[in-house]
Amino acid sequence: MTHKDILLVEDNPDDVELTRLAFEEANVANRMVVAGDGAEALDYLFARGKHAGRDASQLPAIVLLDLNLPKLDGREVLQAIRGNPATRDLPVIVLTTSAEPFDVEASYALGVNSYIQKPVDFEQFVWAVRQVGLYWLVLNHPRVA
Template identity: 60%
Template sequence: MANRVEVVRDGAEALDYLFATGPYAHRAGKELPAVVLLDLMLPKLSGLEVLARIRGDSRTRRLPVVILTSSDDEKDLVRSYYLGSNSYVRKPIDPGEFTRAVAQVGLYWLALNQPPPPSQ
């Protein structure tokens, strides 16, 4: 993928980035990412908590969110979709397979998917 990838280290930082707060206050007024790749196993706030906050705010409600996790727990899968995840992808353990999986996810969401128009 040629698109820029921003990496945050925990759930609280993810929310700061998306909502332009804390150390990311300088992002106020800037575009949201085209897609969020969200791990469920995050420090501070879990991926499910982050997803709930994303879906609970009108600014990010329609932002595509792909759960990218190593969890094979069916409860995580069901809860992710219940909270509004657009997709659920299990991370391959092999680093090469992981890279290919992320590239395929990126290709779909950034090149093939037709997103809705921005919120009015």
């Protein structure tokens, strides 16, 4: 069985590494593709820019999206994903340090599937990532286009 990629949209290298380690620890076999800013995430999804050679029909299984990003923030990325018929149904999980009610509400208003505040403690972070992997990559049945 081939595993679809996970797109991690995160500009903090420490958080990228933590997420990699957490997925490894949680035995998630999917390859993780990292976009360091919102513009790169959209280039990856829509196969343009430095990702122009990529098959745009091969969407990731999930997008893990930080909100506070350079170039385009997470809300703008989410808006672009939901605004395009090819990516409209793509599962997007906000994974961010913010628990601000405004961020939570704005994310759901824009169509995020789930909003998770990053736990500070590594063991709790691994637990959270394991739950994300179990639900979105194993239990959830995605809509077939």
